[in-house]
Amino acid sequence: MENLLFHELRLIPVHYVSEEITQETMLKAVTANQELLNLGYTLSPKDVVNLARTKELDSFPSYVRHLHGDVKAKPMYPGFPEEVMKLDEAVLRFHQFLHYLSTYGLETFSGQTVLKGWLPDSPEKNKKRITDRKLLDAKVIALVDVNDMYITAFRQILSKTERMTTPEKQIILKCIPNLTVEQMTGVPVKFKQNLLYIFHAVFADENLTSEQKQNALHALCQHTGDVLKCTDYVLSKSKYHFKTSQKRLLTKLLESYPAVDFKANLILSDKKSRRSELIIRYLDFNLYSRSEDHKKAVAMLRNGELQSWEGQAKALVSEKNADALSFIARRPGMMLRMLTYLLRNGYTSEQIQEALIPNAGGLRTQTIITLLNHFGKDSIYNAKYEANQVFQICEALLLARLAAHETPLKDKKIFISLGEISPEFSRIETNDKSDEGGYLSSGMVYQIPEGVHRIRFFVYWNDKTRVDVDLHAAGITPKGEKIAIGWNNHYRSDAMAFSGDITHSDAAEYIDLDLDSVEIDKMTANIHLYYGRPTFAEVETCFAGCMAVSELGQEVKLYDPKNCIFVHHLHMPVRCVQYGYIDVKKRIAIFVGREINEWYQDVQTEPCKFNLGKYLEILEKAQNVTLVSEEDKDQADLILVTGKPSSEKEISLVDNNFFMDK
Secondary structure (H helix, E strand, O other): OHHHHHHHHOEEEEOEOOOOOOHHHHHHHHHHHHHHHHHOEEEOHHHHHHHOOEOOHHHHHHHHHHHHOOOOOOOOOOOOOHHHHHOOHHHHHHHHHHHHHHHHHHHHHHOOOOOOOOOOOOOOOOOOOEOOOOOOOOEEEEEEEOOOHHHHHHHHHHOOOOOOOHHHHHHHHHHHHHOOHHHHHOOOOOOHHHHHHHHHHHHOOOOOOHHHHHHHHHHHOOOHHHHHHHHHHHHHHOOOOOOHHHHHHHHHHHHOOOHHHHHHHHOOOHHHHHHHHHHHHHOOHHHHOOOHHHHHHHHHHHOOOOOOHHHHHHHHHHOOOOOHHHHHHOOHHHHHHOHHHHHHOOOOHHHHHHHHHHHHHHOOHHHHHHHHHHHOOHHHHOOOHHHHHHHHHHHHHHHHHHHHOOOOOOOOEEEEEOOOEOOOOOOOOOOOOOOOOOOOOOOOEEEOOOOOOEEEEEEEEEOOOOOEEEEEEEEEOOOOOEEEEOOOOEOEOOOEEEOOOOOOOOEEEEEEEEOOOOOOOEEEEEEEEEEOOOOHHHOOEEEEEEEEEOOOOOOEOOOOHHHEEEEEEOOOOOOEEEEEEEEOOOOEEEEEEEEOOOOOOOOOOOOOOOOHHHHHHHHHHHOOOEEOOOOOHHHOOEEEEOOOOOOOOEEEOOOOHHHOOO
16 A cells, blocks of 8 residues: 555655654654655655654655665666677577576476576676766655545545546555545545446445445435446446345435436436436336336336437437527536537537536536547647637637636746646646556656756566566667567667566566667657566566666666656556657657557657647636746745645645646
8 A cells, every 4th residue: 555655646654653853853854855865755844844753764765765666686687788788699699598498498398387597697797886866856755644544545536537547446445444434425536437436346345234335325426327327337347137135225326316316317318228227127126116206217218208318409409499509508518528519510619619618617627638638639630620629619618617616826926847847748648548557647748857868768577476577669760660679679779778688587677778879769668578477467566667867888776766757566457568658859758558569659749739838828827827937936826846745835736636626
C-alpha cells in the first residue's frame, strides 16, 4: 500500500509519535530533507516540521529510497555504455550465446530449473563510479498520517471524474476492508466506470451484511440508472448467475429509488431498454418485488409501452420540430454526444451552443476535454469542417463549465509554474490515458533541460522464479529508416547502445540515447515480458524508468534516482508495453505506457488545437484571473503547479484533477 501511495499520489504514510518538536528532532528533519534531494525529492516546509514528530524520522531517506525503487543488480556489462561501444561484435554475440545456453539451454537439456545464468566477468564489475550532477528539479512529496491513509486515498481517487488506472484500482481494493460503510458512502463516486468497480467490490464483500451492502450501494448510486448499469456489470462478473440473496438485495436496491426514476431509467435508449429487460429477468424482479408501481413500470417495458428518450429526441429532429433542441438540451450530456448528429441534420453550431451553454453546469468537464482532444487533432480538425464546428462548440462549453466551478483561483493574481512540463505538447488525457498510472499520467510531456545530452531507459526486475524481461528500442532516422536495438537486433549504433540481454531474475537492462547524434529523430522504448510469468501484474518486482544523464562517455553511476524523469512499477496485466518516447529534435520525453504488438509505434507530438496551454488559457478566462510574470511572482496570490504544492501559495493541478468537476 505504501509503495502504491508513493507512486500514484506522492504520499508517504508516517506514524506521528509526538506533539513536541525539539531542536534535535528539527535538525534531523532538516538533514533528512537535504538527503532527499539526492533521491530527487523534497518536502514542503510544513512537512519538514511534521517529519520531526514521526517514528520514521531517523530512517526517512532510506524509507523513501525503498518506496521509489532501486536498480539493485548490475547489467551484463557494468561498464556500460563505454564497455559495449569498445567490445567486438563477435565477442558480444559469443557472450550472448553462452548466457542463453546457461539458462534456456540447460533447462531444455537437463529438465532442471535454472535460477541464474552465466555472465561475462567484466573488468568494470567492481569499479566505483562518480555521482552525476543534479539535472532535474526535485519533486515534492507529502506526508499523511498512517491512520488517515485509507480514507485520504479513497477520497482523492474516487473524487476524480475519470477512470481509475490499474494501480488506483489496487489502492481502492486495499482501502475498502479498512474503511467503515459510513466512510465509503460519504465519498461520492463521480465517474461511472469507477462506480462499477466499487459497486462490485462492495457487492462481493462477504464481511458486510445485506443491509450494510444496500445502504452503501444506495449511497454510491445516484439513481436507478446507476444501479442498472452496475447490476449489468456484476451480472457478467457472476457469469450470469445470482444467488437468491443477491437477487433480493438488488431488487430492494432498485426499489429504494422512486418508481418515476426507475421507469425513466429503464428505457433511455432502445439498446439500453433491451439490456434492462434482460437484467430484470435475471433478477426475477416480479418474484421479489414489493412495490406495485415498480412492477407496473416493468410490465410497461415488456409490453413495449415505454418510448425511449433517444427515440423521442430523434423523432423531434426528423420532424424538424422547433422544440427539438430545447428538449435534447434538458439532458446536456446526451446532447454533447449527439453533436455530429445534430450538425448533420441541419442545426448550426450557433443554435446548438445557444441551447447548450445555459445547461453547461450539467456537463462533465472530462467529457468536454475528451472531445476537444479528439477533434483538436490536426488530422481530424483540418480534414472535416464538421470537426471544426464540434471543436468550437466544445471550447465555448469548456469556458462556460469552468466558469461555473468554484475554485480558489477566482479573481486572483496567478503565477503558473509548470517546471519541466511542456504546455505546448502536453494533453490532459482522460479515458485514453495509460492504465499504468503514475502521479503525472500519460499525456504530460517533459521538456528535456539544457545540459542533458543523454537519455537512459532502464528496467530492473526480480522474482523468486526465473523471469526474462527484455528492453528494446527502435529509432527513426531523418530519412524515415528504422534502427532497432535489443537482444535480437543491434547492440549499438551511432546514437543508441544496449547494456546486454539478461534472462534471469534480479537483473537490469539499459538503453542509452545520445541526444547530440544526428542519426535519430525519434525513439521509442519498449518493455517485453518474454518468459516466467503470464503478465507484468504477476511479476514480484518490475521497475522501469527514464533518466537524464549529463554527458555521453562520462563515468557516472548507471542509475541515479535524482535524475529520473519518470519511473513506474509495472502493474498492467499485459506482456508488451510501449514505455517511453523521445523526440530528439523537440527535446521532449513522454511516458506512453500502452500495450503494443510491434517494435515501433509513433506518438503524436505535433501541437494539437487543444493542449495543456490552451486549457490554462480557458481556465484563466473562466476564473477571471490575472496572470503575473516571473519578475512579479512574489505579488501573486496563488501559484499553479503540476506537482505537489511546496508552500501555502501553491495549488496542484494534478491533485485538483485539473478542476474537472472537483
